[in-house]
Amino acid sequence: MARTVVIDPVTRIEGxxxxxxxxxxxxxxxxxxxxxxxxxxxxTFCEGRPFTEMAGITARICGICPVSHLLAAAKTGDKLLAxxxxxxxxxxxxxxxxxxxxxxxxxxxFHLSSPDFLLGWESxxxxxxxxxxxxxxxxxxxxxxxxxxxxxxILELLGGRKIHAAWAVPGGVRSPLSLEARDWILARLPExxxxxxxxxxxxxxxxxxxLQQEQRLFGSFPSLFMGLVTPExxxxxxxxxxxxxxxxGTIVADGLREDDYASFLAEAVEPWSYLKFPYYRPLGYPDxxxxxxxxxxxxxxxxxxxxxxxxELTEFRQRSGQVAISSFAxxxxxxxxxxxxxxxxxxxxxxPELMHGRVRCRASLNHHEAVGVSEAPRxxxxxHYRVDDDGLLTKVNLIxxxxxxxxAMNRTVHQIARAYIPxxxxxxxxxxxxxxxxxxxxxxxxxxxxxCSTHAAGQMPLAIRLVAAxxxxxxxxxxx
Amino acid sequence: MSVITLQVDGRDVAVPxxxxxxxxxxxxGLSVPTLCHLDGxxxxxxxxxxxxxxxxGQRLLPACASEASEGQVIxxxxxxxxxxxxxxxxxxxxxxxxxxxxxxxxxxxxLQDVAVAVGMDHSRFPYQYPQRxxxxxxxxxxxxxxxxxxxxxxVRVCDQIEGAHVWDVAERGSDCRIVAGLDQPWGEVxxxxxxxxxxxxxxxxxxxxxxxxxxxxxxxxxxxxxxRRAREHQQWxx
Numbered sequence: 001m002a003r004t005v006v007i008d009p010v011t012r013i014e015g016x017x018x019x020x021x022x023x024x025x026x027x028x029x030x031x032x033x034x035x036x037x038x039x040x041x042x043x044t045f046c047e048g049r050p051f052t053e054m055a056g057i058t059a060r061i062c063g064i065c066p067v068s069h070l071l072a073a074a075k076t077g078d079k080l081l082a083x084x085x086x087x088x089x090x091x092x093x094x095x096x097x098x099x100x101x102x103x104x105x106x107x108x109x110f111h112l113s114s115p116d117f118l119l120g121w122e123s124x125x126x127x128x129x130x131x132x133x134x135x136x137x138x139x140x141x142x143x144x145x146x147x148x149x150x151x152x153x154i155l156e157l158l159g160g161r162k163i164h165a166a167w168a169v170p171g172g173v174r175s176p177l178s179l180e181a182r183d184w185i186l187a188r189l190p191e192x193x194x195x196x197x198x199x200x201x202x203x204x205x206x207x208x209x210x211l212q213q214e215q216r217l218f219g220s221f222p223s224l225f226m227g228l229v230t231p232e233x234x235x236x237x238x239x240x241x242x243x244x245x246x247x248x249g250t251i252v253a254d255g256l257r258e259d260d261y262a263s264f265l266a267e268a269v270e271p272w273s274y275l276k277f278p279y280y281r282p283l284g285y286p287d288x289x290x291x292x293x294x295x296x297x298x299x300x301x302x303x304x305x306x307x308x309x310x311x312e313l314t315e316f317r318q319r320s321g322q323v324a325i326s327s328f329a330x331x332x333x334x335x336x337x338x339x340x341x342x343x344x345x346x347x348x349x350x351x352p353e354l355m356h357g358r359v360r361c362r363a364s365l366n367h368h369e370a371v372g373v374s375e376a377p378r379x380x381x382x383x384h385y386r387v388d389d390d391g392l393l394t395k396v397n398l399i400x401x402x403x404x405x406x407x408a409m410n411r412t413v414h415q416i417a418r419a420y421i422p423x424x425x426x427x428x429x430x431x432x433x434x435x436x437x438x439x440x441x442x443x444x445x446x447x448x449x450x451x452c453s454t455h456a457a458g459q460m461p462l463a464i465r466l467v468a469a470x471x472x473x474x475x476x477x478x479x480x
Numbered sequence: 481m482s483v484i485t486l487q488v489d490g491r492d493v494a495v496p497x498x499x500x501x502x503x504x505x506x507x508x509g510l511s512v513p514t515l516c517h518l519d520g521x522x523x524x525x526x527x528x529x530x531x532x533x534x535x536x537g538q539r540l541l542p543a544c545a546s547e548a549s550e551g552q553v554i555x556x557x558x559x560x561x562x563x564x565x566x567x568x569x570x571x572x573x574x575x576x577x578x579x580x581x582x583x584x585x586x587x588x589x590x591l592q593d594v595a596v597a598v599g600m601d602h603s604r605f606p607y608q609y610p611q612r613x614x615x616x617x618x619x620x621x622x623x624x625x626x627x628x629x630x631x632x633x634x635v636r637v638c639d640q641i642e643g644a645h646v647w648d649v650a651e652r653g654s655d656c657r658i659v660a661g662l663d664q665p666w667g668e669v670x671x672x673x674x675x676x677x678x679x680x681x682x683x684x685x686x687x688x689x690x691x692x693x694x695x696x697x698x699x700x701x702x703x704x705x706x707x708r709r710a711r712e713h714q715q716w717x718x
C-alpha cells in the first residue's frame with residue numbers, strides 16, 4: 001500500500017517546515033516535498049503605509065537577517081526619492097551588509113550545521129546542537145560564537161542595536177562610524193580572521209574525510225545560479241547587476257537590472273506550501289530552477305577581488321568544480337564568503353570617509369515605483385514598491401532568497417531520500433533517525449530563512465511524514 | 481493675589497486662587513500622569529489619566545480641568561486610581577493600532593511613557609484593529625489616524641496658539657477622528673500655515689514630519705507654553 005513519510009517539524013533552521021516522502025503501492029519513493037507551513041502576509045499589510053516606514057517594517061520580518069531587508073528597503077526608498085546617496089553612506093551600508101553576512105554565516109556554520117559534521121549524523125539528536133558542540137569542542141564553539149558576535153557587534157556599533165536597527169534610511173544612513181567603533185573593529189579583526197582560518201582548515205579536512213558522500217548526494221544537480229556581480233564581474237553584495245550562470249559555466253544572462261526583474265523572474269505557487277516557487281522566466285516552470293546565496297554568488301562571479309578570498313575561491317573551485325553544483329558546497333561557500341567579508345571590512349574601516357561628512361540626502365517623493373536589491377546572506381533579495389502621489393504604498397512585492405531556492409531545496413530532499421531510504425520501504429518500517437537528520441541537513445545546506453520567505457516567527461522545527469497512496473499517514477516523526 | 485490652601489497626599493500646599501488641582505499637585509512636588517493636558521493650552525479633560533479623589537466628593541475629578549478650592553483634601557495615588565489609570569491606557573492601546581516597533585515616535589512617545597508609568601505590560605481588552613488611514617497629502621507633514629488618541633492637542637494648539645483652526649473632531653464613538661478643514665485632505669486646506677505646531681505637540685506618532693522614519697520624531701510639546709508666555713507676557717524664555 002502506498003504511504004507518506006512526514007518529517008514535521010524540520011529543526012535547526014529559521015522558521016517552520018515539514019518534509020513529506022510519498023511512496024507508491026510497492027513502497028517505492030515517488031515524490032519528496034519540502035513544505036513551508038507558516039504564513040505572514042507582510043506584503044499585504046504594508047499597503048497603505050508610507051514608503052519611508054518600509055525599512056523599519058520589513059526589518060521586522062526577520063531577527064536573523066533584518067539588515068538585508070533594511071538595505072533593500074532603503075535602496076528602494078532612494079529610488080523613490082530619486083537621489084544618489086552620499087559616497088560615505090554607500091560605504092557604511094556596505095560595512096553593515098558585510099557584518100550581517102559574517103554573523104549570519106557564522107550562525108549557520110557553527111551553531112546550526114557543524115554539529116552534524118563534528119558530532120556525526122548518527123549522534124544523539126538531543127546533543128547534536130551547539131550545546132553538544134560546546135561539550136565536545138569548547139574552543140571551537142567559543143570561537144564560532146565570538147565570530148558571530150564580531151559581526152553582530154558591528155551592526156550594533158553602526159545602528160545602535162544588534163537587531164532591527166532602522167539605521168539605513170531612504171537617502172542614506174543616520175550616522176557615520178565613530179572612531180571608537182572603528183578601533184574596536186580593528187582590534188577584533190585578527191581574532192575573527194584566525195577563527196575563519198581554523199574553520200576552513202577543519203571543514204576541508206572533513207570534506208576530504210567523512211563528508212565525501214554528502215558532497216555527492218546532498219543536492220548535487222545542474223541548475224542556474226543567480227547573484228549580483230560588479231561591472232567587472234567581481235563578487236558583489238549590495239550594488240552591481242545580476243548575472244545568471246549555468247552549471248556548465250555559460251553566462252546565461254548578464255548585466256540584468258533589478259528594475260527589470262519581472263522580465264526574467266516569475267513566481268509559481270503550489271497548494272502544499274506557503275513558500276512560492278520563483279523560476280527563471282525564459283526557461284519556464286519548473287525548468288527555470290535556479291539557486292541563490294553563497295554558492296551562487298561564488299559561481300556567478302569571475303573572482304572575489306581580495307587576495308585571501310581569491311585563494312580560497314580557487315581551492316573551492318578545484319574541490320567542487322568551476323561551477324559547484326552540489327548544494328553541500330553551500331557550507332564551504334559560506335566560509336569563503338566570511339573571508340571575503342573580513343577582508344572587505346578591514347579595507348573599509350581604514351577609510352576616513354566613513355567617519356566624516358554627509359551621510360544622508362533629504363528629498364521628497366519623485367517616483368511612483370521602484371525596485372531595490374541586496375544580497376542577503378541567503379541570497380538575492382528584491383523589494384518592489386508602488387506608491388501613490390502621497391508616498392503611500394499601493395503594491396508591495398518581496399522576493400526572498402529562500403523562496404528562490406525552493407525548487408532546489410525540494411530537489412535536494414528528493415535526492416537525499418532516494419540515496420538513503422531503502423527501496424522499496426518495507427511495510428511498517430520505522431524511519432531511521434539518521435535518515436531524518438540527513439533530510440534536514442539537506443535543507444540546512446541552504447540555511448533557509450522561512451520567516452523571511454513567507455514574509456514567520458520562531459525557530460524552525462522539522463517534521464517528516466510517510467503517506468500512503470490513499471492519503472493515510474503511516475508514519476510520522478517530529479522534532480522541534 | 482489671594483491664596484488658597486489644600487492638602488495633597490498628606491502634604492499641605494498653598495496655590496494662587498484659580499489654580500487647577502493639577503497645578504496644586506505639582507506645587508506639592510507630586511505628579512499625576514497626563515496625556516491631553518499641555519501647559520499653554522486650555523484643558524479639556526479628555527484622557528482621564530489625571531483623575532484624583534477629593535475627600536467628601538462623590539466622583540473622581542480630572543485634575544487638569546478642576547479648580548482647586550480652599551481646604552480640599554486630595555488623593556492622587558490610591559489603588560482605585562492606579563487601576564483606572566492603567567485601564568485607561570490599556571483602552572488607548574486596544575482601540576487604535578499602536579505598533580511601537582516601527583513608529584516614528586518610538587522612544588519619544590508620551591503614550592509609551594505613560595504605559596510604562598502605570599505599569600501596563602499588556603492590554604486586558606481585545607485589540608480592535610480598526611481600519612484607519614494615513615493622510616500624507618501635506619507637503620511636509622502626515623497624520624496617521626492609527627496612532628491618534630484624540631487628545632485634541634493639535635486642535636487646540638492650531639486654534640489657540642497659531643490661530644489657523646485647521647483641525648477639528650468629527651463623528652462620534654469609535655468613529656471619532658481628527659479632521660482637517662472641512663474634512664478635506666490636509667494638503668488641500670488653505671488655512672494651514674504649515675507651521676508644524678500640531679506636530680510639535682502631538683504626544684504620539686500620529687502627526688509627524690514626512691522626512692522622519694522609525695524613531696526619528698523629536699516632538700517639542702514645550703513650545704505651546706513658550707509661545708503663549710511670549711505672546712501674553714512678552715517673555716521669550718526657553
